[in-house]
Amino acid sequence: MKLYPSSSAFAQLEFGGTEKAIVARVVSDTITLLDSRSDSESTDPLAKLVGIEDRERPTDPALLRLLPDADPENPEASAEFRRYTENDIREGKIANLQTILFTLSKTSPAEIGRDEAHAWMIGLTDVRLVISSRLGIVTEDDMQQLYDREDDLDGNDSALLSIYDFLSWVQERFTELFMNQLDGDSE
Template sequence: MKITPGPRGTARLDLSTAERNLFVSVFSDTAGLLGGGEDDRQESDGLTEAEQLARLVGMGEAVDRPTDPALLRLLPDVDPDDPERSAEFRRLTDFDLRESKLANLRTALHSLGASGRIVLDDAAQRAWLTALTDVRLVVASRLGLETDADLDELYAREDELPDSEAMLVTVYDFLTWAQERLAGILLDSLIPTDEEDPT
């Protein structure tokens, strides 16, 4: 995989078929976890206009706290020490937060549908960075990572890991590298050159 800066603040991604398929897989899996699958769309389509509006503005019924640790990492409690406040905040914000995250994942997936080199403009780079953050949170949760020390401990026993866990570590490293590379390109594009007026 090559991620390089392009003209006018763009980023260029040259991916192998395997790399492209991996991105599609992790972005799609995370979207599914957030409820962005076909079943979720059908459920939303079954709501009346008033019910959809109530959901949109957080006036619907209470939203269950996620039981999946990975989903809870994506949709955390606003105040772990105050379940009632967290439940009310979740009721008011859950739908909007999910949709925001899904929008970034869909943007990334849409760009992966292009053939050949992928060129990301500023908005697409930001969507990718946010989507990669969410995907890495999911993978970290599956690996039981909470701190940098957890990751160091995992690396220390990497040779002893089962194949499935070792593969997840490889995926996590791949996603981390891609995110850091994209972030660097985006930051560099925000720094004015000698020819540009810094104001």
């Protein structure tokens, strides 16, 4: 995958078939995770219509990383916050991930605008949070321990770690483009 500045757009993104398939798969899986909530049994149809619903705290650690408690010390406040915000947060995250899928559907090299690049950065963060949760990465020490025993990882964890590294690299390229543009704007 190559990402570089473009004279007619924010950037151009080139991707090979395998890279495209891997990114599309993990992005689609994250969309499914975000969209797999159980339908709430709201007794107030108006509240449900405007997106104010009682929501259960996610039991899946990866989903909880994407939708954390507002106040871990106060379950009631977290539940109230979740009630008023979770639908919008889910929809925003899914929209960013769908932007990534849309970009991947373009012919390579694909020209992407600043808003698309921003959606990629946010969406990649969400995908990386899911993968890090699946790998048990919470701290930098956890990450180092994974690298230290990389040869002993099973096939799934090894593949996830490689995908995590690749997505981190892609996200770093987007960050560099944004930083370079900021440096250019300040001149």
